[in-house]
Amino acid sequence: MIKKLFFVIGGGAISFYTELAITILLTEIFGFGPEISYFIAIVIGLVMLFYIYRNKAFKVKTNPGKQLFRFFILYVIYYIVNWLAVVFLINFMKYFLAIVIVNIITWPWTFLINNYWVFRKTHRRKLNIFKEFKRDFSDEWKRFFPSHRRINNSDDPKDKN
Numbered sequence: 001m002i003k004k005l006f007f008v009i010g011g012g013a014i015s016f017y018t019e020l021a022i023t024i025l026l027t028e029i030f031g032f033g034p035e036i037s038y039f040i041a042i043v044i045g046l047v048m049l050f051y052i053y054r055n056k057a058f059k060v061k062t063n064p065g066k067q068l069f070r071f072f073i074l075y076v077i078y079y080i081v082n083w084l085a086v087v088f089l090i091n092f093m094k095y096f097l098a099i100v101i102v103n104i105i106t107w108p109w110t111f112l113i114n115n116y117w118v119f120r121k122t123h124r125r126k127l128n129i130f131k132e133f134k135r136d137f138s139d140e141w142k143r144f145f146p147s148h149r150r151i152n153n154s155d156d157p158k159d160k161n
Helices: 002-029 034-057 064-089 095-118 129-144
Strands: none
Touching (some): 002 034
């Protein structure tokens, strides 16, 4: 789960900084309005993000059509909400600050939806997402911090971790 989260954060950061750079480039150099610049940047960032998430973060090779459809649905909704929020917020602040704030607020939801709906492994049973996250996180925690494992003073080898 930690490795997956690392690739999701890294992929999201790459996509985000690409979107921000393209938006600034199109707005400041080419004279596009920030609304149009951000829309173009979103499309480019979306293509990059699907590739990174599918091949690096979630490593799911089955059902590419279904994943692409679900990814498309998720991110159309996500980017419409983001775009509308940015268009609203640029009335009160600089456009790049609005983009940063909106992305920070909406990102955690997309991670959960990508993990448990878009790139769900086909053999995975439907579990409560919070229980599964807790199990995955506690396993990773024990692996990285072995001193936090339960210590058993019994001499029986079955009782030892």
